[in-house]
Amino acid sequence: QAKAQGRACYEQFNQNMHEQMVGLLQLDNDLRRAIERQEFQLYYQPIVALQEGTIVGFEALIRWLHPQQGLVAPQTFIHLAEETGLILPIGEWMLFEACRQLCQWQQGLPQAKDLTMSVNLSGKQFSNPHLAKQIERALHQASLTPERLKLEITESVIMENTQLSKDTLSVLRDLGLQICIDDFGTGYSSLSYLHRFPINALKVDRSFIGVMDANDENSGLAITQTITTLAHRLGVDVVAEGIETAKQFDLVKTFRCKYGQGYFFSKPLPPQQAQSLLAEAPRW
Ligand code: C2E
Numbered sequence: 001q002a003k004a005q006g007r008a009c010y011e012q013f014n015q016n017m018h019e020q021m022v023g024l025l026q027l028d029n030d031l032r033r034a035i036e037r038q039e040f041q042l043y044y045q046p047i048v049a050l051q052e053g054t055i056v057g058f059e060a061l062i063r064w065l066h067p068q069q070g071l072v073a074p075q076t077f078i079h080l081a082e083e084t085g086l087i088l089p090i091g092e093w094m095l096f097e098a099c100r101q102l103c104q105w106q107q108g109l110p111q112a113k114d115l116t117m118s119v120n121l122s123g124k125q126f127s128n129p130h131l132a133k134q135i136e137r138a139l140h141q142a143s144l145t146p147e148r149l150k151l152e153i154t155e156s157v158i159m160e161n162t163q164l165s166k167d168t169l170s171v172l173r174d175l176g177l178q179i180c181i182d183d184f185g186t187g188y189s190s191l192s193y194l195h196r197f198p199i200n201a202l203k204v205d206r207s208f209i210g211v212m213d214a215n216d217e218n219s220g221l222a223i224t225q226t227i228t229t230l231a232h233r234l235g236v237d238v239v240a241e242g243i244e245t246a247k248q249f250d251l252v253k254t255f256r257c258k259y260g261q262g263y264f265f266s267k268p269l270p271p272q273q274a275q276s277l278l279a280e281a282p283r284w
């Protein structure tokens with residue numbers, strides 16, 4: 001009987017694996033057509049200057065509206081696209097679209113004059129030898145100066161090949177672009193590595209911000225404060241990610257974090273809503 005049960009389990013396991021595989025293949029197939037079918041959209045989340053409480057930029061975050069499955073989270077398909085290489089055309093599309101959007105806002109709104117646009121780069125994009133040229137074309141097409149664009153790269157991508165990363169980052173910095181390390185604190189890079197890379201800002205991962213105002217747990221507080229202090233001494237700006245409460249907003253302000261982002265200010269918004277928010281010129 002145990003044997004029969006074992007076999008049943010095994011078959012169930014096989015069945016699940018099979019369904020998962022078919023699901024992934026289907027998703028990959030759909031992903032291939034998503035660009036031409038215009039199923040991608042960029043949402044924009046404001047980045048706030050904490051002392052002034054005003055919007056100084058937006059981070060572009062990709063969304064996929066799948067015709068049957070509805071909204072698919074970027075964590076699901078970015079990973080897959082990274083494995084199959086599809087991230088390159090998708091990343092190129094998003095780069096051009098984000099630049100086009102900033103250009104449009106700059107032409108229509110006085111509030112958008114000094115606005116920056118942050119875009120995320122995956123590992124494959126970052127190691128793509130055509131990246132710098134691609135970025136130059138995107139900027140040129142949108143008549144943007146390079147310092148308007150901020151590139152977000154995770155610390156794990158940077159640490160994968162430190163020499164190559166250093167070279168690539170130098171090229172991008174020489175073009176006048178701004179470089180941010182995303183999800184800082186979650187990878188394994190040591191703080192002592194920081195000064196070797198030409199970077200402009202660190203984005204402290206939201207897992208640290210999220211526990212900052214919990215009564216019983218203060219490690220988030222200590223970590224955020226330590227990262228901020230060190231970053232300042234190295235002349236690097238700090239962006240606090242995932243600010244959800246007024247208390248967290250106050251705390252990061254007292255640490256003199258320069259920038260913040262999170263649901264407390266706004267969730268990522270579709271273009272029209274982001275534009276309306278910008279036009280209202282809110283102050284937090
Ligand atoms: P990320 O770059 O760290 O983006 C921040 C994520 O945190 C976003 O999730 C955003 O919606 C979410 N978030 C912002 N504020 C809060 C908050 O206060 N609370 C909470 N709980 N979450 C908050 P999203 O849009 O699902 O993106 C997830 C990740 O997917 C991004 O992390 C980024 O690594 C990747 N991604 C998104 N768009 C792109 C893209 O166009 N290209 C590439 N290569 N990666 C992208």
Ligand code: MG
Nearest residue numbers: 059120152182
């Ligand atoms: Mg990011």
Ligand code: MG
Nearest residue numbers: 182183203241
């Ligand atoms: Mg992040």
Ligand code: MG
Nearest residue numbers: 182183205206
């Ligand atoms: Mg993240």
